[in-house]
Amino acid sequence: MRSISLTLLALISILALLRSNDGEFHTGQGDTIHFAVPQGFPPPVYDVTKNEPTQAGFELGRRLFYDPLLSSDYLSSCSSCHQRFAAFAHIDHALSHGVLGKIGLRNVPALQNLAWKDAFMADGGIRHLDLQPIAPLTSPIEMNESLASVLSKLRRDTLYPRLFARAFGDSTISSSRMLKALSQFLLMLVSSNSRYDQMMRGEVQFTEQEQRGLQLFRERCASCHTEPLFSDNSYRNIHLAVDTALRDSGRARITTLHRDAYRFKVPSLRNVEWTYPYMHDGRFRTLRQVMDYYAHLDPNTLHDADDASLARTAGLSDEEEQLLIVFLKTLSDKQFLHDRRFDDPFRLR
């Protein structure tokens, strides 16, 4: 009798494991969630010990990220603008889109290696990853919700209380739990296996063109786009003509300081091949246009400290532009772009 029940239990467990592959709770076999600092990366800014990603927390965060329940019209989710196959940027959309077809102020940034960022948004107005999702959630031109209303929708849902219980031990749904789960998902979006990374680890060798592109990049671009994250997290004014319709003063919106006018956070260049269009307002469609912009800057019009770095890019030849683009494409991380763990759980069901 006992052996029969044991066999039954074993069978049920195997069935349970197989059924768990349906995407509702698990996308892979067993736990695949572990936050690790990739070789060569600096220590993260985010204190991961305070919110260590777990399988259940990650899956809850992923579901929230893909769930249009979080918007006022039940149509927009975080993933509406942050597309997995574009390193979570928005391909071919210059400015962010929101509920009722509203258009935002800025280009959607890629979401990757967020644990190493000290502030968020192109103006750095958001000082902690855990607080970041509140901005798009509550912006009237993005998801147009209030935190209180999102929480009450989640509490009324049939599934969320159970998912919160799995992630946090009991079914209490609070703003801090919701945001911590989102952070657990976002923290796992680590891109560190591009051809560049493989070359740095000695696993592959660059072609001659790639090597020359890297050399050129280090001379001309790396003072702001510093390796290995390809951003120094600073705010810079690269003298783009001010868009008079958007009137976006960038960092100055946060600090109110005149010297910060038109400064924007230096974006990472990882997966830049797939995050077009470019710049804070998406004004350039192709990497070639970006290179052309930098190449044709007039050194005589550049004066302040930021400009010393900027002046290095002036006068790039066509061949040099091409080499830089060849190098930038080595920053594409196919493993990251195709990672099934980051897939839409609603689509898999």
Add this chain to the structure above:
Amino acid sequence: MNHRKLQDHQSLRTYRGTHRAALCLLAWFVVVLTVVTAHAQQVEIRIRHRVSGEDLRLDSGVYHNALGQHFRVERFRYYLSDFSWVSAQGQSTTDSASYLVDQEDTASMLLHPHLPAAQRLSALRFIIGVDSAHNCAGLQEGALDPVQGMFWAWNTGYIFLKLDGRSDQSRENGSLIEYHIGGFQWPNNCIREIALPFASELSVAQNDTLLIDVDVDLGALFDGAHRIDFHAMPSVTDATHATLIADNYAHMIRLRSVRVARRDTPHEKH
């Protein structure tokens, strides 16, 4: 969906939960014992919102600023934080918590900050606002939960004070006046330190309750260092003019009375 697996998880959780509950209970006893034996003295700060010499009435009360412009108040809430006590031994920050005071929530107008072991007290100090550490600390719960609606999402930080109302002088839609004041960084720092000195030193023994009555004068928001004209400045909701209001609210709080309520019969029976 996978009910079986979920049940397995839940039974494991229940088992763990029992252990956790036992530990929590133990921890609670330890805390209670510590409090009873070490810090039996208590504080009660009672806050009264006043304007033009009378108690604030939301919606119905009509008041006027120093320029004679009439206004009504529909919402009035603000943070008080970092309560500390000045004694002969010097000043100590004894409670880094933030309290959200809200005219709509009478319970929020009674504060019970921590009072250190018995000593002679000469003043109470605190800040209006939320200190920079708590503005930068990421997620928080309770009074500082962003769900309270006292949080700026696009330039993260707390709104220290919100006064929403109406004035015929306002040029805004619906004659609204809105003052949402916050900011903890130079040059828009709106944290203001408040010191309320006592007329004489007070000794607070174990089992005593220190009763402090405080008046908050809304009229002071619009007068004092800067006279606020509802026509010219019907709303301040970003950093641009916030410090003007902050300079004014630095003088909105007055100590009305302070006394020690002594309890003759101690808790312990021997």
